[in-house]
Amino acid sequence: MKCLIIDDEPLALTQLSGYISRISFLTLVASCQDACQASEILAHTPVDLLFADINMPDLNGIDFVRSLPNPPMVIFTTAYSEYAIEGFRLNAIDYLMKPFSFAECLRAAEKARQMYGLTHNTAEPEEEKSTLFVKSEYKVIRIDKEKILYIEGMSEYVCIYMEDRPKPVLTLNSLQKLSTMLPPNFMRVHRSYIVNLNKITEISRFRILFGKDVYIPIGENYKEQFMAYIHRLGLI
Structure with missing residues (x-):
């Protein structure tokens, strides 16, 4: 599955990119530090899964996902638990509380893979x-x-x-x-x-x-x- 990360913290981007590189069924398309960058990429590169930080300047992750006409699957990442309910109202696959471990990230990615299998005809001979x-x-x-x-x-x-x-x-x-x-x-x-x-x-x-x-x-x-x-x- 192709995925994209949005997070305004460089260290968080680096850590999550490292996690994704260790998950064989995920391919990282790009890492973005704001929603504008992500919008430009999504305009010409479709992705299956979005890892989106919530608390970002200008446009937060929830509002960004809400603005997308056909949003991909979403896993929200944040240090603030009060956003959880709003995140799940957008049918988020999962909600990762920072700091999260590789095992937690892998479990969330596995949920996304299962959902992807249900919504796509991935059967091979x-x-x-x-x-x-x-x-x-x-x-x-x-x-x-x-x-x-x-x-x-x-x-x-x-x-x-x-x-x-x-x-x-x-x-x-x-x-x-x-x-x-x-x-x-x-x-x-x-x-x-x-x-x-x-x-x-x-x-x-x-x-x-x-x-x-x-x-x-x-x-x-x-x-x-x-x-x-x-x-x-x-x-x-």
Whole structure:
């Protein structure tokens, strides 16, 4: 989904941009410091989701969204709770109170993705949903996504490790690009690794175990997202 941020605080823009870069199904179109900038962008670039600060000079986020003839989905961000009711009257997807964590942002984005799926015909043929074609050496290899264990980034290449292949598939690509082609059960857990959450055998000391002897580290910047996923499954 394409998204746009509006916030008059540079630090807030930087933080939220960083969060969005870690959410595989979101693509940031632009970051704006006021509603005028956002209006110019929306005039020629459609977006699916708007992260809008409420308390801004000249035109606040609520009035800006109200002024749009066909507003996209909206997640309001603010430090002032008294705006919550007004925000939800505009059918906002969610309302994030500053300062909010990556896990909170991810949960709000997931709500938006679910709504997007309900309002758009995003269904793909089953074959396309489950299959990935990659170039490796002089061949094009067909890969069953659900047989992928994990993917390792290596400079300009990635290694795709699979449960039905003794050797990984090496292809010229990036983890960022591959993450957009994978279903939701794949998560980036380190700057060098994407894992298939359905294939995890064990988690020990912030390392993910595949099989008996393959350990994938969980990066410091990805721990919060990963642990939020574990807790959603009912960690006790």
